[in-house]
Amino acid sequence: MVNSFIAWYLFLAGMGAGAFFISAVVDLALRRASPPWLEAAATVTDGGMYLGPATVVLGLVFLLADLGYPERSFQVFFTASTSLLTLGSWAIVVFLGCSVSALLVGGLLETPVVRRLETMLQVLAAVFAAAVILYSGVYLSAFPSVPFLNNPLVPVTFVLSALSTGMGMLLLFGFVTRDGEDTAAGIPLCLRADGMVIAAKAVALATLLAWAHFGYPEALSVDALVIGQWAGLFWLGVVGAGVAVPAAAELWCAWHPRSLAYVAGAAASIGGGLCLRYAFLLAAMRFSAVTGGAVTFWG
Incomplete structure (x- = not known):
């Protein structure tokens, strides 16, 4: 059973890891070559180096709140297991350790050895950031008793949402x-990249719903999202805020490069990401061994 703490944890961990991953990819690419367009993008993305880990830590606060007894979380690290929970927990810890270490090493005296060490730590942090992004969707899709979430398109949708x-x-x-003049050159590139991610997310979401509509109790979840109890959250939050508003804002900015409409689109995208986690968890149904029917996964 899941609740609000889990929804916030999945949202913050995914968003924080997504921000860091984008920032790390841009920074690592700049270490090999420095084309003007990539340097421009870095003016927007480089904040993810410290904003990302901080957001993931905030997500862990919600995970600890869900456990009720924080000391229980340490059992995950001292239990010989290859479960998704154990692997995901270690991925978060290694990501935080490598990302923070890379920041600390980067503040040392600039030498070739320090530079190589920082690069190595950043590569490891990026790899484990990708693991954290993937973990939340894979973890939710690993429950055969919850058919709506037990779908390979759930991790795909969550990964795209984390990046967006x-x-x-x-x-x-x-x-x-930052001053708008500092980031002006990098914003159009970032908006184009984000637009492609949003388009892919819309396709993945539509395909997931169409696929789930032909099963039971998946169809109950689809009906609850599209026309039922959670239709408002789905259409206004997931589709409206998470897809339509940022897409419209980015198209507007493409025609009006100096516009600040991207700010509203970015805020809507973040809100839509949270709505996506809530909507999926609220609408998910699981098989009950007691009644033989379907009951809500939320509780």
């Missing part, structure tokens, strides 16, 4: 903390 919300957070962070 991560980019949204980077755009907002750049807008708030």
